[in-house]
Amino acid sequence: MQIGVDFGGTKIEAAALDAGGRFLARVRAPNPGDYDQAIRDVVALIGRVEAEVGRCGTVGIGTPGSISPRTGMMRNSNSTYLNGRTFREDLEVALGREARLANDANCMALSEAVDGAAAGARSAFAVIIGTGVGGGLVVDGQIVEGSHGITGEWGHVPLPWMTADEFPGPRCWCGQHGCIETMVSGTGLQASHAGLAGHRLDGAAIVQAVHRGDPVATKALDIYVDRLGRALAMIVNIVDPDLFVLGGGMSNVVELYERLPDVIRRYAFSDQWDGRIVAAQWGDSSGVRGAARLWPR
Incomplete structure (x- = not known):
């Protein structure tokens, strides 16, 4: 047992x-x-x-x-x-x-690789996007922790391919500026929407507003998808996993699975990218x- x-x-x-x-x-x-x-x-x-x-x-x-x-x-x-x-x-x-x-x-990565959404894949990168951003890498059914135990800490590198209006980015609790966590977490979506709308909504309310056709919420989600896609493309260019498994509160946003592949393809250093993005089978x-x-x- x-x-x-x-x-x-x-x-x-x-x-x-x-x-x-x-x-x-x-x-x-x-x-x-x-x-x-x-x-x-x-x-x-x-x-x-x-x-x-x-x-x-x-x-x-x-x-x-x-x-x-x-x-x-x-x-x-x-x-x-x-x-x-x-x-x-x-x-x-x-x-x-x-x-x-x-x-x-x-x-989470190990769970999904053993008998979840990544079962049968040689390599899988698990992404937790909730209040913060976390990640884990499994290759051949084994967790890759790295020599310093920090493999997968993609949330604490700068958002790649920053635009002029994004630089240098918000200050992160880790002491750096522009960390991926500050922009592609659920908190990051809320901050982006607040900057456009002048008032704050939680992530679920923003997505509901998108479904109602609200233009400000739609723009906030567009920005979020582009940023998350850039961040995942960086992982593709370094690790090139067979698939991404998404967990955390933002993994419930169905638009991500439809739209992220096109963003990743724009930034992946390859003539093609046909990896998969799937939700964690075991959820919480x-x-x-x-x-x-x-x-x-």
Whole structure:
């Protein structure tokens, strides 16, 4: 039995999978916002899952951010109280057994490559576009983390092929300007629309306005699609994956799947691009499933 823990910004979920990938048990708790309590909550959730199923399992954990290979400490997590802490080791002590940990976008990529939308593909780049932007790369069924553990952090490079009116771009929380995350996240769409309309709407409301024919919302979405397409074309030019798997709130915008390929073709350094862009088959469950899959079946 494989147990996955999806450590999200607002909730923590633990789930057990059988050898065929079927859910045996799922439990959730709010993210407590405190390090010591988070350790206790994760241990308690795993205990609840194992009690419900009646046996113990391997434990994999997906978190925002990653472990520094140099220090062994967490970094780059938007649950900032994890940063600078030996999260995996502290969990292992509390659990009394080994645990495996990976970035949440990497977990999504692994989940979709094993038995989801990317099953059978040699290479897949998973894209999380929600409040922020994350990414994960799987090749031949294996997560590619890189020598510094930051493969897939495409959200923190500058938006490629910036126009004069885009440069230098908004300041990002990471300290740089013009990061992809500031422009192609759901938050980026909201900011672009607010700049045009003079008032703020959430992403769902903007898309609804597009469907009603609102010209300002339509322009904001046009800008967003062009920016996201440029960002994905950069990944094509570096990694050239067989397909992209989209997750996060913006992955529900159906127009993206229709319109992004044409933008990518304009910027891909190739005479053709016929890769695929698909929605995550497992949706919000991809993270916890991928965390469980950090251990082989």
